[in-house]
Each structure stands twice: as structure tokens, then as C-alpha cells.
Amino acid sequence: MIRPSLIDYMKILVLMILPFVMSCQEAVPIDLSMLDDAIDVKTALDNMSIRNVQTQNGYWEIVKTGEKVEAKLRDNGNISTIYSLKGEQEEKLFAFANFNIKKNTGGKIVENxxxxVFVNITLEATETFKVLEHLKEKLGIPDQIISDSVFYNAADDKVNLILKNVEQDNVKIQKDEFEDEYLVYPLHFVWNQNGYIYKYTLIINETSFSNDLVILSKKAFNDKLIFGYHNPKEDPIFKVYFEE
Incomplete structure (x- = not known):
């Protein structure tokens, strides 16, 4: 009977440990702030463990039949792939610069x-204003700042939250025709840069801010590829960027 040598035992040990080591290695996240980088996007996305992946054939068209208006896909041979993120493990596959996707908020990424050509994610709530500063540094002065308002009451938690966190140059008190006072603050920041439209939204909760980031390729917008932005002429924010 031939007894295994020390080298044989070491080989067996390596083979037992290797799968564990490989499972502990996390893939380097795709940085969604660097969409211009020349990488093989389709291969990179397909190699990730994303469970909900759908293929879209064509573009969206608004169709009116009598009183009924609906969006329908028209197959023109243009294929998009939609990746819907769910759960922490899938969210960890992506980042925006040095900022992580907020746990269990999901996300949507479209490749074409x-x-x-499309990103919709929520980043960590505690980093909301750091993300805004990063966007300003990267993209410059916003093309649009779209405001919202809350009834002004100095004792109100939301009012104090806005006054504490939002740059004062972007906040003002206005009166309506009934002399009621409202606090006006920025809701959406919009940039049009390098073939992409960026929309960063401040979301006020009871005691903190959260955020929502949309990045949309102008070509995908004009080609009506993204549901939700499929009627560019009527989009309340992005219609100024539509080119027929």
C-alpha cells in the first residue's frame, strides 16, 4: 500500500481551501460615476450574479386608441438589457464614486x-449631501434646480431639517396670496453633461434626508428606450433636452 506523501496532503489541503478563498473574494464594483470609461459593459454586467435580467426589443411609443392612451414597444431591432438589482449582494456589485448603494433599496441599470444608458439608484442616506457636492465638483453648476416648498413653521421638524442641511443660498421664505409663508428649497438638481442627463433628488423624511439618482443617456432618451422617460416631449424636467 502506497502512503500519501506530505506533498500529496498539501495538494489536498489547497484544493479544500481554494473554493472557500474564492468565495470570499468580492468582485470590484462597477463605478457608475465613470460611464465614459471604455470597458466591455455587456460582458461585465452579464458576468455578475444579477438574477433579474430582462431583454427589451425596440423602443416605446405612445399609442392612442379612442380614449385609451398607452405605451407600447415597437421592435426596430434595437436591443436593450435591463438589470434590476435586489438585495445587498447585488447592490454591492455597483458604486457611485466612493459612495455605496443604500442597503435593500435595489436599483435599475440598462445597457444598450x-x-x-440608464441608472436609477439610491445612495447611503448619511452621504446625501456629500454626493451632491461630488456631483457639483464633477459636473459643475446645475443646468436646472427645481424647487419644492413646505409650510413655514419655525418649530416644524422638516423646516429645521432643511435649514440645517441645505445651503442657505438655495433656501428662501416666500408668501402666497393669502400671506401664508412657505419655505422653498431645492428638490431636483439637473445636469446635462457628456451625453448624459443627471437628476439628483433630495428626499425629506421626518428626521433625515435621503436621495435618488437618475443618469440617462441623451441618446436613449431621444430614442425612447427607457420606460418612464418614454414620452420625451412631455417629460416635465427632461423635455428641454429632447432633440427630434
Whole structure:
């Protein structure tokens, strides 16, 4: 009977440990702030463990039949792939610069023509204003700042939250025709840069801010590829960027 040598035992040990080591290695997240980088996007996305992946054939068209108006897909041979993120493990596959996707908020990424043409994610709530500063540094002065308002009451938690966190140059008190006072603050920041439209939204909760980030390729917008932005002429924020 031939007894295994020390080297044989070491080989067996390596083979037992290797799967564990490989499982502990996390993939380097795709940085969604660097969409212009020349990488093989389709291959990179397909190699990730994303469970909900759908193929979209064509573009969206608004169709009116009598009183009924609906969006329908028209197949023109243009193929998009939609990746819907769910759960912490899938969210960890992506980042925006040095900022992480907020746990269990999901996300949506669309690929077309080997490029990422749409992103919708929520980043960590505690980083909301740091993300805003990063966007200003990266993209410059916003093309649009769209405001919202809350009834002004100095003792109100939301009012104090706005006054404490939002740059004072972007906040003002206005009166309506009944002399009621409202606190006006920025809701959406919009940039049009390098072939993409960025929309960063401040979301006020009872005691804190959260956020929502949308990045949309102008080509995908004009081509009506993204449901929810499929009627560009009527989009209340993005319609100024539509080119027929």
C-alpha cells in the first residue's frame, strides 16, 4: 500500500481551501460615476450574479386608441438589457464614486449598444449631501434646480431639517396670496453633461434626508428606450433636452 506523501496532503489541503478563498473574494464594483470609461459593459454586467435580467426589443411609443392612451414597444431591432438589482449582494456589485448603494433599496441599470444608458439608484442616506457636492465638483453648476416648498413653521421638524442641511443660498421664505409663508428649497438638481442627463433628488423624511439618482443617456432618451422617460416631449424636467 502506497502512503500519501506530505506533498500529496498539501495538494489536498489547497484544493479544500481554494473554493472557500474564492468565495470570499468580492468582485470590484462597477463605478457608475465613470460611464465614459471604455470597458466591455455587456460582458461585465452579464458576468455578475444579477438574477433579474430582462431583454427589451425596440423602443416605446405612445399609442392612442379612442380614449385609451398607452405605451407600447415597437421592435426596430434595437436591443436593450435591463438589470434590476435586489438585495445587498447585488447592490454591492455597483458604486457611485466612493459612495455605496443604500442597503435593500435595489436599483435599475440598462445597457444598450455595450454602454450603460440608464441608472436609477439610491445612495447611503448619511452621504446625501456629500454626493451632491461630488456631483457639483464633477459636473459643475446645475443646468436646472427645481424647487419644492413646505409650510413655514419655525418649530416644524422638516423646516429645521432643511435649514440645517441645505445651503442657505438655495433656501428662501416666500408668501402666497393669502400671506401664508412657505419655505422653498431645492428638490431636483439637473445636469446635462457628456451625453448624459443627471437628476439628483433630495428626499425629506421626518428626521433625515435621503436621495435618488437618475443618469440617462441623451441618446436613449431621444430614442425612447427607457420606460418612464418614454414620452420625451412631455417629460416635465427632461423635455428641454429632447432633440427630434
Amino acid at each position: 449598444g455595450n454602454k450603460i
